Amino acid sequence: MMEDFNSETDSDYTSYWRDWFISSRGNEYFCEIDEEYLTDRFNLTGLNTEVPYYQYALDLVTDVFDLDADDDLREQIEKSARHLYGLVHARYIVTTRGLTKMVDKYKKGDFGKCPRVMCEGQPLLPMGQHDIPNMSTVRLYCPKCEDLYNPKSSRHASIDGAYFGASFPSMLFQVYPGLVPEKSTSRYEPRIYGFKVHAAAALARWQDQYREDMKSRLRDAGMEVNSQGCIIGKRGQ
Amino acid sequence: MSSSEGAPESWISSFCSLMGHEFFAEVSEDFIEDDFNLTGLQSQVPMYKEALEMILDVEPEEDEDEDEEEEEEEDEDELLGDEKLPGYRRAGDRRHTRVASDLSVIESSAELLYGLIHQRYITSRPGIQQMLEKYEMQHFGVCPRVYCNGCKVLPVGRSDTPGQETVKLFCPSCQDLYTPPNSRFHSVDGAFFGTTFGCLFFMTFPDLDIGPRLDSSLVSPARSSTVNNQVSPDVPPAHQPVEINGVRTANFCPGLGLGKIYESRIYGFRVSERSRTGPRMKWLRMKPTDVEELNEMARYEAARREADNDGDTEMGAAPAGGAQNSAIAKRKKAPMRRRRYNPDQMSINGAEAG
Ligand SMILES: [Zn+2]
Ligand SMILES: [Zn+2]
Numbered sequence: 001m002m003e004d005f006n007s008e009t010d011s012d013y014t015s016y017w018r019d020w021f022i023s024s025r026g027n028e029y030f031c032e033i034d035e036e037y038l039t040d041r042f043n044l045t046g047l048n049t050e051v052p053y054y055q056y057a058l059d060l061v062t063d064v065f066d067l068d069a070d071d072d073l074r075e076q077i078e079k080s081a082r083h084l085y086g087l088v089h090a091r092y093i094v095t096t097r098g099l100t101k102m103v104d105k106y107k108k109g110d111f112g113k114c115p116r117v118m119c120e121g122q123p124l125l126p127m128g129q130h131d132i133p134n135m136s137t138v139r140l141y142c143p144k145c146e147d148l149y150n151p152k153s154s155r156h157a158s159i160d161g162a163y164f165g166a167s168f169p170s171m172l173f174q175v176y177p178g179l180v181p182e183k184s185t186s187r188y189e190p191r192i193y194g195f196k197v198h199a200a201a202a203l204a205r206w207q208d209q210y211r212e213d214m215k216s217r218l219r220d221a222g223m224e225v226n227s228q229g230c231i232i233g234k235r236g237q
Numbered sequence: 238m239s240s241s242e243g244a245p246e247s248w249i250s251s252f253c254s255l256m257g258h259e260f261f262a263e264v265s266e267d268f269i270e271d272d273f274n275l276t277g278l279q280s281q282v283p284m285y286k287e288a289l290e291m292i293l294d295v296e297p298e299e300d301e302d303e304d305e306e307e308e309e310e311e312d313e314d315e316l317l318g319d320e321k322l323p324g325y326r327r328a329g330d331r332r333h334t335r336v337a338s339d340l341s342v343i344e345s346s347a348e349l350l351y352g353l354i355h356q357r358y359i360t361s362r363p364g365i366q367q368m369l370e371k372y373e374m375q376h377f378g379v380c381p382r383v384y385c386n387g388c389k390v391l392p393v394g395r396s397d398t399p400g401q402e403t404v405k406l407f408c409p410s411c412q413d414l415y416t417p418p419n420s421r422f423h424s425v426d427g428a429f430f431g432t433t434f435g436c437l438f439f440m441t442f443p444d445l446d447i448g449p450r451l452d453s454s455l456v457s458p459a460r461s462s463t464v465n466n467q468v469s470p471d472v473p474p475a476h477q478p479v480e481i482n483g484v485r486t487a488n489f490c491p492g493l494g495l496g497k498i499y500e501s502r503i504y505g506f507r508v509s510e511r512s513r514t515g516p517r518m519k520w521l522r523m524k525p526t527d528v529e530e531l532n533e534m535a536r537y538e539a540a541r542r543e544a545d546n547d548g549d550t551e552m553g554a555a556p557a558g559g560a561q562n563s564a565i566a567k568r569k570k571a572p573m574r575r576r577r578y579n580p581d582q583m584s585i586n587g588a589e590a591g
Contacts, residue, residue: 115381117395117405117414129383139383141499146518148383148499152418170501173514183517188414190407190436197436199482200412202531203490203524211520214510221511229517 016063021085026155028110029126029138029164031101033085033092038062047087050133057081086163087133093164094171102168103176114142115149118186124149125169128161136161141169144181183228185211248294252351257421260377260392260404260430262367264351264358266293274361278353281399288346292354349399352429356397359434365441372438372445380408381415384499384522385492388447390415393435394427402427407435409447410492411522443484448491473526481528494524 015035022030037043039062048054057080059065069077092098105111106123114122124140129148138159139148151157173180187204190197211229218225224233246254253261268274269292279285290297358364371377372389379387388410395402395414404425406415417423439445477486498519501508509515525531 115415115418117416144518145521146499146501146516147522149381150383152381166505167503170503170508170514174503174508174512177514180514187521188407188412190412192433192436192440194432199484199489199531200436202482202533203412205533206525206531207520207523210523214517214520218511223511229520231511231513231515 017061017065017081018063018085021082026159029105029156029159030085030089031093031098031105033088034097035062037092037095037097038088043091044088047084050087051080051084053077053080054084057084061085083133086160089163090128090131090165090168093168096175099172099175102172103179106172106179111140112151114140114144115152116142116145116147118184118188119144122181125172126164127168128164128166131162131165131167133160133162138164143169143173143179144183183230185228248292248347249351252348257425260371260422260425261355262359262364262371264354265363268358268361268363269293269354274357275354278350281353282346282350284343284346285350287343288350291343291347292351352399352426355429356394356431356434359430360437365434365438368434368438369442377406378418380406380410380492381418382408382411382413382492384497385410386448388492391435391438392417392430394430394432397428397431397433399426399428404430408492409439409445409488410490412490412493439488440483443488445488447488473528477528478532481531486528489528490524493522495526498522 015032018032021027022032038058044058051057053076056065056067056069056077059067060077060081061084065077067073067077093102102125106125109123111124111126113119114124119142122142122144124142126138127141127148129136129139137157138151138161140151141148151159185208187207189204190200215225215229218229218231219235222235223231224235226232245251249263249266252258253263269289275289282288287297289295355364359368368391372391375389377390377392379385380390385408388408390406390408392404393407393414395405403423404417404427406417407413408415439447479486481489499522501514501516529535
């Protein structure tokens with residue numbers, strides 16, 4: 001893993017706005033975007049049309065805002081700054097440096113644990129179902145059951161999913177395949193007075209067959225597969 | 238016998254209004270006073286009689302003799318529980334010296350007893366009806382899974398024995414179990430709801446609508462967009478049965494199946510199954526587009542007729558092998574094969590990656 005301490009935000013420079021933003025209640029899912037990433041115009045391509053008061057917003061985020069604005073305008077710019085930060089954030093967290101920061105947060109459990117009982121507290125990752133803002137709110141991806149959940153806290157439930165993007169978890173595990181958790185085939189078996197319920201049991205058998213089919217496909221393609229269906233090697237290696 | 242008019246809340250309603258006890262139904266006194274409903278609970282609950290009296294707000298009877306061998310009596314109380322009623326009478330008198338410790342023991346016994354009665358009550362006719370009202374008012378919350386679209390959940394246990402596991406939430410839309418989001422429920426015993434209640438509830442009320450109910454404007458992921466995790470749901474063949482394996486087809490896991498499964502993508506391109514980090518868990522959220530595939534009996538019968546054999550197959554012998562069974566297996570696999578799509582289309586990450 002690349003450790004790049006140099007690009008840590010310059011220690012002689014305090015990022016007031018970003019410090020405030022990421023430490024605000026409800027913003028726990030966000031990591032801090034590097035100064036140098038924010039000031040490289042290339043990384044912001046296309047955002048000037050997406051964000052009202054773009055330049056002021058950017059100035060605010062980078063702590064160089066010095067406009068003597070009235071409260072209303074200030075409020076507008078503040079809102080734009082948060083929106084801009086979110087949109088840049090989605091781009092930043094799929095960079096090497098952004099991924100590192102999000103992996104740290106993932107390992108600390110900053111994004112919560114999977115609510116599914118069988119996932120046994122697997123840490124989650126935030127993501128969007130869309131890359132375009134105002135389409136859907138942030139979701140939490142569980143890499144163990146590979147499913148999406150809504151944040152349990154209402155202060156997270158209103159965050160735009162586009163601030164994390166639809167590619168983020170897949171990208172993270174692509175870059176850090178070692179972080180993919182072990183999968184589990186255990187499932188909840190509904191029972192009545194101790195007896196399995198037929199409808200649920202029939203579906204479970206069908207699903208097991210579906211998984212076996214996947215394993216056969218992978219084996220046919222020359223993969224070595226474990227009982228959970230995970231690829232553990234290639235045949236002949 | 239019972240608490241007087243105008244008295245403060247009954248023990249039961251104050252127990253149910255405690256923080257963290259929001260899932261509990263108020264068990265009716267009629268139910269508790271019917272000894273049949275309490276069969277077998279005496280041996281499971283210490284100080285059973287006292288606990289039961291506390292639940293029913295019965296004042297312990299007074300007794301005069303105070304000066305007996307208290308230590309021994311106490312021990313016997315613990316050991317013999319309800320069988321030693323006179324011991325309890327004295328305990329009531331000794332309230333001044335033993336009040337704190339005694340009451341807290343009885344209190345926790347009462348909670349245990351109430352929980353165990355509750356487990357039985359909510360599978361009785363009046364109890365399940367009361368839970369239906371709570372369910373419909375969404376007292377138990379909704380499924381956290383995005384593709385379940387806010388389906389209401391039900392509290393259940395994974396064990397009927399107290400002290401094993403805390404209460405969980407069962408979602409009828411994905412047939413899965415979740416930890417309650419609020420930590421106040423993380424100390425509520427799952428056995429107080431039990432293993433039977435969840436399924437019995439949905440079998441008792443088969444017409445409950447468990448389909449999507451949240452406003453789909455923001456929640457539904459089914460809208461078209463440039464980046465979308467959806468696969469377009471296959472249209473089920475016509476003539477789907479009204480019921481499958483005893484469950485209304487419309488209510489059979491509406492949160493599962495094609496279109497209700499997360500698809501891992503990078504910049505819009507699906508991550509291949511052949512990638513090391515490719516999807517492995519689709520089976521968990523999959524169901525057949527044609528629910529007839531789940532009608533194992535019909536399929537078995539069909540295969541049997543087709544196999545044109547001696548016809549001496551036994552029920553239990555199906556998976557064991559033999560010509561007949563391979564015919565069944567072939568039939569079983571056929572719809573699976575048809576369903577497969579080529580997972581490598583649109584994939585940016587084939588077998589070599591990882
Ligand atoms: Zn999970
Ligand atoms: Zn669900």
